[in-house]
Amino acid sequence: MKKIKQILLSMLIVSSVLCSAGCKKEEEVLMMKDVPDYSNFTDQFDFYGYHSLHDGVVKYDDVPIVLGPREEFLSIEQYQLYKDVGMNIVYPQSTLKIDSKMQGGREASWEIAKVEIDKLVSIGLDRVVLYDEDLSWLGLYESDSNENYKYELECKEGSRPSESLIGDKPGQYATLDDLDAKVEELLSLYAGYPGVYGVCLADEPKHLYVQSYAEVYNSIKRVSAKNNWNIYPDFNLNPLNLNGFVYGNYYPYVEGTEEPLNKDASVSFEDGMKRYQQYIKNYLDLMQPGMVQYDDYPLRNGKLLPTYIPCLQYVAEEATDRGIELHMVTQTFDMRTNGTQSTRKLTEAGAKWLNNMLLGFGVREISYFTYYTRTENRSDGESFYDGGSSFVDVYGKPMQTYYVMKDIMAANQKFAPTLFQFDYQKSGVFKSQTTAYYPEHLEYVECNTATYDALEKVTIDKECAMVNELYDDEKGLYMYMAMNITDPQYQGSLVYQTITLKFDSKYDYALVYRNGESGIYKLKNSTLKVKGAPGDASFVIPFSK
8 A cells, every 4th residue: 555655646757757648547547456566575776886985195197195184084974975875885995905015914904994894884884895905816816927928828719718726836726725715814804894795806807817716706605604704705897898908808719710819909899799708608607606797888978888788788688697686887987098088077867878777777786986086097097087977076075976866876776676576688779760869879789679578569759769678577577668878968859759669458557667756557559658868768567457
């Protein structure tokens, strides 16, 4: 009954953006016992800032600039601000780093981190992911300091690199038990301490470390289970990219190719995708994790990144096939690369575009890069600007993004109990023949090819749209995300579009979620029309009497 009241209250909100005809009286519709009800579920998103804490020091070309006392930046007030926006995991990276190379060694660095963890726990932020550099370095096979040698390792067709942490070379361990003993030694410093939730294992590891990182990952799982530590090993794989990025991070050799990839060679999308798929599969095959996570930032200066959607499609399919969760690090920043702007400032439309896209692919955890404007900048590499893109600036002052994302994350949490019962199935992209702004970001996407199980036809009147199918196998219900995926930098009537969904004739009604609100609609001829600007999405569950 509580859920029914919530639906009734939200009807007026949703009706302004949805078109349907022949609606029965609300009371009659709402009393139908066949209305899908997910009010008993309590699932929630996990949200965190990939760069979440800041100690008052910024660096430019390795030169430190002190903005103020550490205590002001790592304060209860700043932690509360982080919590209030909707974050429920803390991943501070370098600020709470455990490292034997720091002054005083591991024990001294842990004592510093422990003070901050106690403060976080005191306000209810009781899941902290530490960065243990000594643990992370295990997977990098530290005895090999010559990176060029690592690149030249022979990788046979379709095979994994032969480097393992187990063996008789310098830096290797004689047995898995010996590796476990080392991992247990490192973890024992902080595992079991209140608030310690996990450790960062790797950020964008190359293909060369698939064997060694998988061994460390599984060692953490074994040691954690043995000691009842419940340590969560976090890892972040690479996104799909092309050309030089493929050579360094994916595979010089790939099944079906006769020659290794030259370091400076250009790569076709098809070849790059093959190498990327091999990279993802090999990590997941060896790790056997409960999730897969990667990052990608599509809001480029000018155009949307054309590999973003096919990358999401592939990794989401892999997650579904393996029965694991899909996690994602997404954009909240304005970045320059070697002095040239490479990503654009995040707007409200851009934030909606990014978040709705991820929801439609069944993402269960979202990290935002960055919460703080990143504090390490280089004139010859990446530099980050305070201009409203980050949640807060380098002084900890909330920017526009803070308030935009607070609303979006709150809406996502309201939707989570329903969304999390559905698993991603398939994705289709639809492109108009006459467009105001040609959707160049669909360069590598096959369009108008999806075949859905409960949806017979999709038509659009402008630009481009995505319709994703998700499925609840417990209730036997389908959900369809219908999203205007036109580049969000374009707004106005030329890109405000209508998506028409023609369902199987057995469906009479639709339960529709949009921006955290919901409503029930009578279908006319099994058809529903949804309207929206770029980035807007409706999540539709068709049902019958």
